Amino acid sequence: MKPKVAFFDFAGCEGDQLQVANLEEELLDLLGQVEVVSFREVMKEHSDNYDIAFIEGSCTRLHDEARLKQIRKNAKIVVAIGSCATIGGINSLKNYQDLDDVRRTVYGDKAKLFDTYAARPIDAVIPVDAYVHGCPINREEFLHVVKSLLLGKRPDIPNYPVCVECKKNENVCAFERGQFCVGPVTRAGCNSCCVNEGTICWGCRGLVDNPNENSQKEVLIKYGLTVDDAINKFKLYFGWQERKR
Amino acid sequence: MKEKNFDVEVNHVTRVEGHGNIYVNVRNGTLERCEWNISEAPRFFEAMVVGRNWNELHHITSRICGICSIGHTLASLRATEAAMGITISDQDLKLRKIALHAENMQSHLLHVGFLVLPDLMGVGSVIPLASSNPEEVKTVLRLHRLANEMSDMVCGRTTHPQRLIPGGFSKIPSMKELRGLRERLQASVPDLQAVAKLLKSLAPKIPDFVRETEFIALTSPNEYALYDGKIGSTDSDAAPAREYLSFSNEYIVPHSTAKRAKHKRESYMVGALARLNINYDKLSPLAKKIAEIFDLKPVCHNPFMNNIAQLVEVVHSVEDSIKLINELEAAGLKSQPDYNLPEIKVKAGQGVGAVEVPRGILFHDYTYNEKGVCTKANCVIPTNQNHGNIELDLKALVPKIMNKTPKEIELTLEMLVRAYDPCISCSTHAVEVHFV
Numbered sequence: 001m002k003p004k005v006a007f008f009d010f011a012g013c014e015g016d017q018l019q020v021a022n023l024e025e026e027l028l029d030l031l032g033q034v035e036v037v038s039f040r041e042v043m044k045e046h047s048d049n050y051d052i053a054f055i056e057g058s059c060t061r062l063h064d065e066a067r068l069k070q071i072r073k074n075a076k077i078v079v080a081i082g083s084c085a086t087i088g089g090i091n092s093l094k095n096y097q098d099l100d101d102v103r104r105t106v107y108g109d110k111a112k113l114f115d116t117y118a119a120r121p122i123d124a125v126i127p128v129d130a131y132v133h134g135c136p137i138n139r140e141e142f143l144h145v146v147k148s149l150l151l152g153k154r155p156d157i158p159n160y161p162v163c164v165e166c167k168k169n170e171n172v173c174a175f176e177r178g179q180f181c182v183g184p185v186t187r188a189g190c191n192s193c194c195v196n197e198g199t200i201c202w203g204c205r206g207l208v209d210n211p212n213e214n215s216q217k218e219v220l221i222k223y224g225l226t227v228d229d230a231i232n233k234f235k236l237y238f239g240w241q242e243r244k245r
Numbered sequence: 246m247k248e249k250n251f252d253v254e255v256n257h258v259t260r261v262e263g264h265g266n267i268y269v270n271v272r273n274g275t276l277e278r279c280e281w282n283i284s285e286a287p288r289f290f291e292a293m294v295v296g297r298n299w300n301e302l303h304h305i306t307s308r309i310c311g312i313c314s315i316g317h318t319l320a321s322l323r324a325t326e327a328a329m330g331i332t333i334s335d336q337d338l339k340l341r342k343i344a345l346h347a348e349n350m351q352s353h354l355l356h357v358g359f360l361v362l363p364d365l366m367g368v369g370s371v372i373p374l375a376s377s378n379p380e381e382v383k384t385v386l387r388l389h390r391l392a393n394e395m396s397d398m399v400c401g402r403t404t405h406p407q408r409l410i411p412g413g414f415s416k417i418p419s420m421k422e423l424r425g426l427r428e429r430l431q432a433s434v435p436d437l438q439a440v441a442k443l444l445k446s447l448a449p450k451i452p453d454f455v456r457e458t459e460f461i462a463l464t465s466p467n468e469y470a471l472y473d474g475k476i477g478s479t480d481s482d483a484a485p486a487r488e489y490l491s492f493s494n495e496y497i498v499p500h501s502t503a504k505r506a507k508h509k510r511e512s513y514m515v516g517a518l519a520r521l522n523i524n525y526d527k528l529s530p531l532a533k534k535i536a537e538i539f540d541l542k543p544v545c546h547n548p549f550m551n552n553i554a555q556l557v558e559v560v561h562s563v564e565d566s567i568k569l570i571n572e573l574e575a576a577g578l579k580s581q582p583d584y585n586l587p588e589i590k591v592k593a594g595q596g597v598g599a600v601e602v603p604r605g606i607l608f609h610d611y612t613y614n615e616k617g618v619c620t621k622a623n624c625v626i627p628t629n630q631n632h633g634n635i636e637l638d639l640k641a642l643v644p645k646i647m648n649k650t651p652k653e654i655e656l657t658l659e660m661l662v663r664a665y666d667p668c669i670s671c672s673t674h675a676v677e678v679h680f681v
Contacts, residue, residue: 015311043370198415
């Protein structure tokens with residue numbers, strides 16, 4: 001019996017499910033090992049009988065919690081995929097603002113029609129068994145996590161900062177170039193892909209387990225950022241995690 | 246027909262991006278209710294970017310949509326660049342156009358090949374086709390992979406591109422890489438023709454449905470407008486992008502978390518068919534030939550033909566990318582520093598970026614203060630502009646197909662929604678059919 005898998009999405013851009021579709025030929029291989037029973041983005045069929053549930057997106061509405069709890073009940077293993085699901089992601093930017101103002105900004109006098117609450121990762125609502133971090137997720141890492149789960153093993157996800165990978169890749173440090181980066185506190189596993197492409201680490205994989213946030217903020221300030229800008233850098237992806245700590 | 250009673254309720258239309266529903270009630274042969282309703286959770290990007298710095302806006306708004314993240318990034322950069330009077334080099338302009346072509350190809354191939362084809366071949370998804378029609382599926386996969394690798398090469402990756410930054414690129418491909426890409430684009434023509442042949446053989450399955458409407462797309466005297474141009478319409482004169490509000494006129498309906506738009510009529514349509522209807526003359530030679538095979542010419546008012554217009558655009562993107570690489574080669578590709586960071590003079594201002602993305606015309610409009618902090622933002626999303634048109638199409642279509650079985654009615658309505666390739670994450674996100 002092949003394990004049955006299902007994909008679900010909440011508030012997010014569906015860019016992570018797209019990475020799964022982008023596996024292309026490798027996806028065909030994967031389909032030899034599992035049976036996809038629900039994936040609304042690509043198939044009409046749907047079943048509530050599944051072993052592994054992959055969930056993309058954040059929970060941003062009270063009434064979405066029931067759906068999440070039902071998925072938890074149906075699935076043996078729940079996997080959060082992508083920053084919105086694993087750490088709250090970009091969605092949690094709105095948590096810093098007055099949520100009534102946020103609704104009015106976008107929907108004007110019709111604001112009360114549109115329910116919302118602080119954006120949160122999936123594990124703020126239901127227990128999650130495994131995580132595929134990143135915005136978007138990395139296809140190789142997704143395959144690694146799926147293979148590990150199929151073999152009954154715990155996926156190997158780094159708990160050291162992006163700087164480790166960045167140094168290995170012999171990048172010129174963003175700080176030395178006069179830019180600002182949150183790589184020192186961000187969980188590695190992306191192979192420092194954004195710095196490799198000539199930019200900075202934005203923090204999409206979330207904080208490592210024991211980040212030294214205060215000293216990181218001091219470094220940002222030492223290199224010339226204002227206190228507000230340093231705090232702003234942390235708001236982009238770490239909003240929910242910082243609130244929890 | 247008089248005694249005809251039925252309800253359709255499709256919750257979460259499948260094989261579309263996001264959550265939308267169709268609700269139809271027919272009593273005594275009369276259509277009493279017909280709603281296209283978006284249930285996607287709203288995400289509030291326009292509020293989220295307020296207080297953020299000018300050099301982060303493209304990174305944040307890229308996250309509106311995974312499928313059109315390159316388009317959102319480019320519309321965002323164009324808005325920021327317009328607000329601060331930033332210009333980019335001709336070389337960067339050409340590379341950005343290639344980036345946009347890559348995304349159009351990727352998105353259209355995904356839609357036509359994986360989401361629409363199952364309807365035409367009578368199955369629920371592409372998964373059974375992988376074993377029943379392996380050659381066809383592999384052909385689409387090869388083209389899709391080419392489009393993805395093209396994005397990787399120019400943008401850094403296919404989704405949420407890293408290299409596109411205010412003022413240009415943080416990193417650019419080498420001429421050797423571009424030559425390799427050109428070779429592969431040239432070699433993809435037989436695959437494109439094979440897909441066209443397959444769709445032609447299935448063309449009788451495309452519903453023959455016509456409802457007159459307005460089409461809106463960028464238009465330019467110089468090219469098939471995608472990256473740049475004025476706002477064009479089949480009902481009015483063209484106008485500069487900064488006048489977008491007089492075209493979109495967004496409004497809110499209670500049964501949907503996505504906004505809607507109207508211009509000269511009750512609704513209008515954007516996307517591949519709108520672009521083709523307005524800019525047909527500017528299509529590349531082979532693209533025109535493919536359009537002719539399907540007898541697709543302007544002005545076509547059958548929304549189901551949007552799927553074919555997407556195929557035509559894929560061919561155009563391949564041919565135009567080859568042309569752009571030729572031009573880059575002739576001009577001599579100039580190298581730039583590693584970790585390139587164009588110097589920007591930050592200033593206060595307001596700017597609009599208008600770009601054609603796979604699903605239609607997209608507007609980003611930002612206001613910055615003197616420190617370059619965003620104080621106001623507005624994004625008008627293609628799928629939102631289409632929602633009103635989708636609902637009016639559904640209303641016109643239901644009476645014409647009442648003699649079919651409920652299952653056929655449901656499928657035809659879903660196919661209509663799917664033809665628009667709605668991107669509901671974008672428009673908050675959107676699709677379900679409810680026959681009530």
